Amino acid sequence: xxxxxxxxxxxxxxxxxxxxxxxxxxxxxxxxxxxxxxxxxxxxxxxxxxxxxxxxxxxxxxxxxxxxxxxxxxxxxxxxxxxxxxxxxxxxxxxxxxxxxxxxxxxxxxxxxxxxxxxxxxxxxxxxxxxxxxxxxxxxxxxxxxxxxxxxxxxxxxxxxxxxxxxxxxxxxxxxxxxxxxxxxxxxxxxxxxxxxxxxxxxxxxxxxxxxxxxxxxxxxxxxxxxxxxxxxxxxxxxxxxxxxxxxxxxxxxxxxxxxxxxxxxxxxxxxxxxxxxxxxxxxxxxxxxxxxxxxxxxxxxxxxxxxxxxxxxxxxxxxxxxxxxxxxxxxxxxxxxxxxxxxxxxxxxxxxxxxxxxxxxxxxxxxxxxxxxxxxxxxxxxxxxxxxxxxxxxxxxxxxxxxxxxxxxxxxxxxxxxxxxxxxxxxxxxxxxxxxxxxxxxxxxxxxxxxxxxxxxxxxxxxxxxxxxxxxxxxxxxxxxxxxxxxxxxxxxxxxxxxxxxxxxxxxxxxxxxxxxxxxxxxxxxxxxxxxxxxxxxxxxxxxxxxxxxxxxxxxxxxxxxxxxxxxxxxxxxxxxxxxxxxxxxxxxxxxxxxxxxxxxxxxxxxxxxxxxxxxxxxxxxxxxxxxxxxxxxxxxxxxxxxxxxxxxxxxxxxxxxxxxxxxxxxxxxxxxxxxxxxxxxxxxxxxxxxxxxxxxxxxxxxxxxxxxxxxxxxxxxxxxxxxxxxxxxxxxxxxxxxxxxxxxxxxxxxxxxxxxxxxxxxxxxxxxxxxxxxxxxxxxxxxxxxxxxxxxxxxxxxxxxxxxxxxxxxxxxxxxxxxxxxxxxxxxxxx
DNA sequence: ATCCTCCCCTAC
DNA sequence: TAAGGTAGGGGAGGAT
Ligand SMILES: Nc1ccn([C@H]2C[C@H](O)[C@@H](COP(=O)(O)OP(=O)(O)OP(=O)(O)O)O2)c(=O)n1
Ligand SMILES: [Mg+2]
Ligand SMILES: [Mg+2]
Numbered sequence: 001x002x003x004x005x006x007x008x009x010x011x012x013x014x015x016x017x018x019x020x021x022x023x024x025x026x027x028x029x030x031x032x033x034x035x036x037x038x039x040x041x042x043x044x045x046x047x048x049x050x051x052x053x054x055x056x057x058x059x060x061x062x063x064x065x066x067x068x069x070x071x072x073x074x075x076x077x078x079x080x081x082x083x084x085x086x087x088x089x090x091x092x093x094x095x096x097x098x099x100x101x102x103x104x105x106x107x108x109x110x111x112x113x114x115x116x117x118x119x120x121x122x123x124x125x126x127x128x129x130x131x132x133x134x135x136x137x138x139x140x141x142x143x144x145x146x147x148x149x150x151x152x153x154x155x156x157x158x159x160x161x162x163x164x165x166x167x168x169x170x171x172x173x174x175x176x177x178x179x180x181x182x183x184x185x186x187x188x189x190x191x192x193x194x195x196x197x198x199x200x201x202x203x204x205x206x207x208x209x210x211x212x213x214x215x216x217x218x219x220x221x222x223x224x225x226x227x228x229x230x231x232x233x234x235x236x237x238x239x240x241x242x243x244x245x246x247x248x249x250x251x252x253x254x255x256x257x258x259x260x261x262x263x264x265x266x267x268x269x270x271x272x273x274x275x276x277x278x279x280x281x282x283x284x285x286x287x288x289x290x291x292x293x294x295x296x297x298x299x300x301x302x303x304x305x306x307x308x309x310x311x312x313x314x315x316x317x318x319x320x321x322x323x324x325x326x327x328x329x330x331x332x333x334x335x336x337x338x339x340x341x342x343x344x345x346x347x348x349x350x351x352x353x354x355x356x357x358x359x360x361x362x363x364x365x366x367x368x369x370x371x372x373x374x375x376x377x378x379x380x381x382x383x384x385x386x387x388x389x390x391x392x393x394x395x396x397x398x399x400x401x402x403x404x405x406x407x408x409x410x411x412x413x414x415x416x417x418x419x420x421x422x423x424x425x426x427x428x429x430x431x432x433x434x435x436x437x438x439x440x441x442x443x444x445x446x447x448x449x450x451x452x453x454x455x456x457x458x459x460x461x462x463x464x465x466x467x468x469x470x471x472x473x474x475x476x477x478x479x480x481x482x483x484x485x486x487x488x489x490x491x492x493x494x495x496x497x498x499x500x501x502x503x504x505x506x507x508x509x510x511x512x513x514x515x516x517x518x519x520x521x522x523x524x525x526x527x528x529x530x531x532x533x534x535x536x537x538x539x540x541x542x543x544x545x546x547x548x549x550x551x552x553x554x555x556x557x558x559x560x561x562x563x564x565x566x567x568x569x570x571x572x573x574x575x576x577x578x579x580x581x582x583x584x585x586x587x588x589x590x591x592x593x594x595x596x597x598x599x600x601x602x603x604x605x606x607x608x609x610x611x612x613x614x615x616x617x618x619x620x621x622x623x624x625x626x627x628x629x630x631x632x633x634x635x636x637x638x639x640x641x642x643x644x645x646x647x648x649x650x651x652x653x654x655x656x657x658x659x660x661x662x663x664x665x666x667x668x669x670x671x672x673x674x675x676x677x678x679x680x681x682x683x684x685x686x687x688x689x690x691x692x693x694x695x696x697x698x699x700x701x702x703x704x705x706x707x708x709x710x711x712x713x714x715x716x717x718x719x720x721x722x723x724x725x726x727x728x729x730x731x732x733x734x735x736x737x738x739x740x741x742x743x744x745x746x747x748x749x750x751x752x753x754x755x756x757x758x759x760x761x762x763x764x765x766x767x768x769x770x771x772x773x774x775x776x777x778x779x780x781x782x783x784x785x786x787x788x789x790x791x792x793x794x795x796x797x798x799x800x801x802x803x804x805x806x807x808x809x810x811x812x813x814x815x816x817x818x819x820x821x822x823x824x825x826x827x828x829x830x831x832x833x
Numbered sequence: 834a835t836c837c838t839c840c841c842c843t844a845c
Numbered sequence: 846t847a848a849g850g851t852a853g854g855g856g857a858g859g860a861t
Binding site: 257 | 846847848849850851852853854855856857
């Protein structure tokens with residue numbers, strides 16, 4: 001969903017039928033400008049059933065226009081935003097005569113034709129689905145078919161991806177506004193003045209400081225409203241079973257947004273560092289002339305936007321400044337739910353870890369369970385927190401004002417934040433879309449700024465460019481910098497000097513330490529630890545015994561203000577995943593599998609963007625807990641669940657959604673969970689390896705879909721290697737009976753020099769030997785990967801039967817996995833608030 | 834010891 | 846109504 005998260009103006013026919021001729025023409029002209037053959041980002045081809053068919057949906061239909069768009073894309077058809085020459089069919093459920101007469105000779109067909117054709121896997125005679133029986137019954141000409149099939153293509157609007165190139169253009173075209181809003185930190189007032197003076201003198205910042213945020217406030221909000229409105233027709237109970245669900249869900253998920261933005265900015269830092277030009281215009285503008293040899297050493301800056309989503313939202317709502325404000329999907333009204341929440345809450349409490357203090361604010365059957373993504377500091381004074389339910393927050397703060405999301409705005413501001421910092425240094429560790437660590441040793445040395453001067457400078461630039469306040473913290477390590485930011489907020493700066501660390505830490509409640517969350521806090525509390533001082537007076541050994549070796553040491557270190565982890569500028573992704581724990585309500589097994597198929601495509605697309613292939617495939621399910629109510633308190637939420645995961649290791653890395661899906665399907669069936677009780681599903685890919693860049697020979701070899709081999713035929717020529725490939729073939733599913741007796745042969749896809757060896761610090765490499773000897777091949781596989789799990793459906797039985805008895809036995813043995821399934825309490829979701 | 838799988842936890 | 850994702854650190858316990 002990356003990049004395409006905002007829908008463009010949609011094809012929805014608003015049901016305002018043409019009263020007069022000019023309307024259609026006007027509408028058409030308008031649409032003409034933005035004409036596209038529509039395919040949907042998240043929809044990937046599943047079949048070619050509808051090849052050659054190009055539809056235009058007129059008026060309200062069921063499935064909806066949006067859903068038909070996806071179905072067309074999934075099955076090789078074309079969806080037209082409006083009727084054009086190549087439109088082969090018009091889909092409508094009902095049309096007034098006046099409209100029909102304008103549509104020409106193209107048959108008007110009921111939507112059931114599409115649905116039934118897909119269901120039966122072939123194009124049915126549409127004459128049985130004509131909306132009006134007096135229509136012509138001839139099929140559209142073949143010419144039409146060809147044309148539309150040819151035209152069928154691409155053209156998906158995306159919001160601009162974050163790329164280093166973007167940062168080369170002059171994004172900013174207005175003077176920096178130096179005034180800062182009143183600060184909580186006295187010390188920074190001085191630096192403010194010094195700072196603006198210096199910048200004015202240097203005047204260099206102007207070159208890179210343009211475009212105030214005011215002129216660039218995104219129009220995203222109006223769009224996001226229209227997304228909601230567009231779907232209001234059938235949004236009443238849209239679940240994951242609907243074809244358009246996945247796209248819509250991700251389009252509205254804030255957590256998905258911040259997760260993907262975070263990954264994008266990490267990648268951006270990678271990219272910028274790779275193509276490092278050595279040019280830092282911001283830094284140059286404030287660099288002192290005289291050479292300063294005094295090295296400052298490394299000082300870590302942590303910078304974080306203040307109540308990020310709220311600040312972005314307030315740029316266009318100045319009248320709400322100073323008031324308690326929250327960003328949420330809910331409008332603040334009462335929940336329309338008529339579900340009795342008591343039982344779910346009881347179970348929720350039951351499952352709380354021992355020692356947890358349970359405040360039950362959700363008991364009210366009508367309070368909104370929409371989560372608050374971000375709340376203003378005024379709201380925080382009442383006890384409102386990010387992640388809290390709106391209903392609960394309203395009880396703490398009755399005049400809390402709700403404002404809508406502005407996803408595009410967040411992305412813009414984040415981009416400016418990263419662009420701005422990157423004009424001074426690339427020693428950046430991206431944490432999230434609103435937050436990063438920066439080594440400012442070099443900056444301080446070049447500019448002779450004090451920490452406070454630098455903080456004032458960078459904060460004023462960011463404020464001027466984005467219209468949003470941020471805070472910065474400084475310290476000798478990341479922990480100290482981060483804690484300093486906490487103290488600086490909101491709209492402030494603080495340097496936790498080394499000599500103050502000891503005192504500062506001893507008063508610190510353990511809950512403040514990063515990495516100490518709800519569960520750890522309870523455990524600490526039960527052990528009698530409240531503050532870092534308590535820990536200091538304990539011992540490393542005790543902590544390690546209680547929390548494990550690493551975790552114990554981490555708590556110990558942090559309580560002393562110690563953080564041994566250096567900033568990590570370059571980052572390498574270790575996994576790619578996609579999950580949905582909302583709206584999962586399958587009515588039958590097939591719906592579940594269809595959704596898993598879509599999710600496979602989704603996760604494959606994400607993998608593709610990383611340029612990696614994956615060996616590990618994991619399925620994660622959230623299953624309604626025993627005795628948990630079927631209807632969750634939160635509308636379409638997951639409720640109280642058990643979660644379980646199971647994984648397989650592929651013999652060879654893949655980037656093929658069909659391979660992924662086949663594995664997932666195998667695992668899913670093995671887990672034997674009733675589809676009715678599924679409340680969440682996720683697919684995770686691990687063991688990532690660099691995708692091999694194929695040469696043209698390999699490509700052309702691979703692209704021949706017709707390269708098939710009769711299974712029954714003697715394969716003695718090149719026998720061994722072919723068998724190897726076939727045995728672990730990625731493209732054959734034994735469950736699919738339609739596969740005749742042929743299989744495709746692919747060249748070896750084993751990555752050249754497999755990815756990094758796992759984990760082992762001492763460099764003990766596990767290298768797969770590639771052997772010509774079949775038995776050796778299997779042996780080495782087994783040796784390299786003890787306990788490799790592999791679903792049986794990976795093996796082509798036809799091929800298996802060709803093998804000598806002993807080898808066949810060996811394979812069967814190796815692939816025979818079956819662990820009793822385990823259930824474990826899923827507690828994560830409860831930790832919100 | 835070190836790996837693996839299946840969790841749990843945390844952060845944004 | 847509501848949009849409860851995602852990546853990484855790490856522990857327990859079993860296999861080697
Ligand atoms: N449970 C959460 C936490 C955060 N966010 C989003 C909204 C936040 O604005 C953004 C940044 O998270 P921060 O932790 O930085 O929180 P804020 O920026 O909102 O506030 P602060 O001033 O404390 O940084 O991430 C979210 O959607 N849900
Ligand atoms: Mg923030
Ligand atoms: Mg943050």
